[in-house]
């Protein structure tokens with residue numbers, strides 16, 4: 001009887017142990033608020049994977065930078081502190097200039113061109129991420145980027161000296177070539193930066209302005225420049241990925257492809273609806289005048305040259321494919 005109990009205990013602990021080692025839990029780091037369409041989409045992706053993996057993998061999302069802040073997520077996933085996360089690609093130009101290709105002004109100004117550019121650059125980007133121990137899963141663009149300002153902008157002179165919130169090296173460069181004074185600030189700190197007067201202008205999507213209720217911080221004008229569609233990407237740590245069995249990896253790939261399709265749709269909807277939301281909140285929504293447009297196009301041309309030099313032959317390859 002004693003022996004039977006002994007064997008039973010061993011058998012039970014073996015079963016429990018093997019169950020635990022089979023069931024993985026991934027915490028997913030998201031920088032943007034739960035209400036943001038990127039976060040909502042990632043949450044649906046996580047839910048679908050969790051429900052369909054036969055208990056083998058549960059993905060728990062942590063929106064609003066609650067696990068890691070935007071600026072920390074890439075490193076956290078790379079080092080395995082978070083097995084999966086989402087990051088704004090073009091903030092990572094120092095890791096790989098190809099990650100900045102979607103923030104080059106006037107290279108892709110429509111969703112269909114943005115998709116073409118994505119397809120042309122995706123494999124090269126995924127390859128370089130893999131060499132850093134990362135698995136690329138999917139990418140979704142923000143709606144077209146526009147210029148926000150507390151005061152009216154009618155000329156290049158009106159932009160001179162403006163305290164400008166930048167979110168990557170490309171927006172810093174736009175500011176420099178325009179005579180604005182840029183400071184890099186993550187999306188989470190936008191409201192504070194405007195309300196304290198640290199900044200008075202920025203270029204971002206109508207979605208981010210709407211989510212931040214930017215009109216409550218004295219921002220009255222939105223100029224729809226629509227010069228690029230920067231993307232967020234979802235990446236996983238390769239060691240964590242390699243621990244999963246083939247069917248779970250296939251499931252993630254399948255759900256990632258679905259999330260990507262849905263994400264692009266949501267982005268397109270936001271591109272229309274969120275501009276309307278800004279106008280409904282009393283902001284003045286319009287286009288820049290012809291002189292300003294020409295100015296931004298010239299800035300864009302300078303930046304294209306600079307970027308091509310930085311990105312070298314890999315960049316050239318992607319640009320010709322595009």
Ligand code: PCA
Pocket residue numbers: 088142143167186187203204205206207208230
């Ligand atoms: N919103 C993010 C990135 C691009 C966008 O539309 C931000 O402003 O930080």
